[in-house]
Amino acid sequence: xxxxxxxxxxxxxxxxxxxxxxxxxxxxxxxxxxxxxxxxxxxxxxxxxxxxxxxxxxxxxxxxxxxxxxxxxxxxxxxxxxxxxxxxxxxxxxxxxxxxxxxxxxxxxxxxxxxxxxxxxxxxxxxxxxxxxxxxxxxxxxxxxxxxxxxxxxxxxxxxxxxxxxxxxxxxxxxxxxxxxxxxxxxxxxxxxxxxxxxxxxxxxxxxxxxxxxxxxxxxxxxxxxxxxxxxxxxxxxxxxxxxxxxxxxxxxxxxxxxxxxxxxxxxxxxxxxxxxxxxxxxxxxxxxxxxxxxxxxxxxxxxxxxxxxxxx
Numbered sequence: 001x002x003x004x005x006x007x008x009x010x011x012x013x014x015x016x017x018x019x020x021x022x023x024x025x026x027x028x029x030x031x032x033x034x035x036x037x038x039x040x041x042x043x044x045x046x047x048x049x050x051x052x053x054x055x056x057x058x059x060x061x062x063x064x065x066x067x068x069x070x071x072x073x074x075x076x077x078x079x080x081x082x083x084x085x086x087x088x089x090x091x092x093x094x095x096x097x098x099x100x101x102x103x104x105x106x107x108x109x110x111x112x113x114x115x116x117x118x119x120x121x122x123x124x125x126x127x128x129x130x131x132x133x134x135x136x137x138x139x140x141x142x143x144x145x146x147x148x149x150x151x152x153x154x155x156x157x158x159x160x161x162x163x164x165x166x167x168x169x170x171x172x173x174x175x176x177x178x179x180x181x182x183x184x185x186x187x188x189x190x191x192x193x194x195x196x197x198x199x200x201x202x203x204x205x206x207x208x209x210x211x212x213x214x215x216x217x218x219x220x221x222x223x224x225x226x227x228x229x230x231x232x233x234x235x236x237x238x239x240x241x242x243x244x245x246x247x248x249x250x251x252x253x254x255x256x257x258x259x260x261x262x263x264x265x266x267x268x269x270x271x272x273x274x275x276x277x278x279x280x281x282x283x284x285x286x287x288x289x290x291x292x293x294x295x296x297x298x299x300x301x302x303x304x305x306x307x308x309x310x311x312x313x
Contacts, residue, residue: 053190
């Protein structure tokens with residue numbers, strides 16, 4: 001309800017149209033301070049093999065420009081568009097830049113195989129012949145984030161985006177990993193990285209273009225249980241990312257049961273006293289250290305008090 005109400009209100013406010021009815025509550029105060037509301041969920045970042053972390057986060061354009069500046073590319077008259085696997089000219093036409101082919105089976109699920117023309121590298125032989133630091137554009141797509149962080153260490157805008165991916169525990173992904181193969185949690189963290197890339201301190205975005213810093217609109221992010229399926233170490237990385245969004249002047253609302261996340265929150269709103277029809281009422285709210293003063297007030301306050309006591313030992 002919070003997201004739906006804000007999405008309608010902020011949208012109507014920005015377009016200077018009449019207000020829309022409020023759903024699920026009597027009033028909504030302070031919404032005028034929100035310039036943008038975004039639900040960071042676990043829906044896929046793309047439904048086709050053409051979408052990948054490099055294109056979604058936005059630093060692939062900067063990599064294509066690097067290849068276009070190589071002397072061999074300039075001698076051949078190649079521009080940055082030559083190094084796009086989404087357009088004709090430089091991509092492999094055998095698979096249309098996807099790196100795979102789909103074989104339809106009459107009574108079985110379709111089978112995907114590596115393109116025999118490009119070997120899965122997505123580009124034509126002429127395009128792959130252009131090398132940047134001894135790597136082809138196809139080699140770059142096959143790199144893991146961890147490998148690419150070191151490879152592009154001298155290129156600030158690209159390195160920044162790669163470091164963000166690494167910091168949220170996605171260093172194992174390849175730059176060209178197809179979006180349909182990503183889990184919901186991976187997709188959610190990539191979306192967070194995309195948002196962090198917009199709040200760079202050097203006033204450029206992940207592609208090296210002018211970004212928004214002091215004039216950035218206040219954004220309210222809504223996340224629904226982002227720690228599902230995450231290792232404890234990755235939960236810590238996620239918490240640091242959420243703090244960075246807040247430090248940039250934004251608000252993050254997290255629906256969560258993970259005690260590490262709850263303990264790190266600035267403000268807790270505990271709904272209960274039970275679940276389902278027996279819940280839905282605010283039974284406690286405040287900073288973590290405040291809500292545990294009455295540890296028997298709710299299930300959350302009791303368990304959180306025990307958790308914080310153990311963590312302080």
